[in-house]
Amino acid sequence: MDCWVDGQPADALSLKDRGLAYGDGLFETIAVRRGQPVLLDRHLARLADGCARLAIAADLERVRQELLSYAAAMGEGVLKFILTRGDGLRGYAPDPAAPGRRILQGNPPxxxxxxxxxxxxxxxxxxxxxxxxxxxxxxxxxxRLEQVLARAEWRDSEHAEGLMLDQAGRVIEGVFSNLFLVRDGVLITPDLKRCGVAGVMRAEILFQAESLAIPTQITDISLEQLQWADEVFVCNSVYGVWPVRAYAALSWPVGPLTRKLQTISRALLDA
Incomplete structure (x- = not known):
């Protein structure tokens, strides 16, 4: 499909756009199934949080309607939505009155x-x-330069994802996913108060677990703590849940809680 810029088909972007110059903006990667954007409310909630924290102007109802229209025309695939601060003059200082720029790009499944x-x-x-x-x-x-550098570290097909730590060696996330572990029936995921991306599938899995009375915990996790995990899995909003069977010298079985949450994520993505 054609890209849309501010609601209109377009194949060019202003060289003055601050998203290009400074990475001044936000994005969402949204699975589209049968013409519907999956987990749309969660994507919009994260976008709204980002707009508020970065002070980027956006009409979120207009964004919603554009996403729905674009997804309906796509049918199936992966929709990337980018919101930049729009055009700006030279220099870092943002214009508080600048209207945000909306970019939609469709990709195959x-x-x-x-x-x-x-x-x-x-x-x-x-x-x-x-x-x-x-x-x-x-x-x-x-x-996303940290993720670009991390993903460039491996090119073999043996590894499907990479695990990223913070400066103190705490486990944070995958390069393009969030991470969970299970210990004694408790679902545990890293605290993202210092860094990392709060994924929409992560949020949905925590919600689903709590609705099923599965104990959950958001906390700091060390590499040493991975050793005593009963199960480990990664997730994102496009593929759902992947069990993790190995990391370095560690290995885990594909456990029952992972399978349960994987089934739930598949139902959401196939709904």
């Missing part, structure tokens, strides 16, 4: 190997570490 979900994946131990910045923690902002 993600073609991940089925075996990732069935048998689990191996995580690559990324050397690149995430910087601590509480003001940006949780946001899906346009500055």
């Amino acid at each position: 993600a073609a991940y190997p089925v075996v990732h979900g069935e048998q689990g994946v191996r995580l690559f131990p990324c050397v690149t570490r995430l910087s601590n910045q509480p003001l940006l923690a949780g946001l899906k902002h346009l500055n």
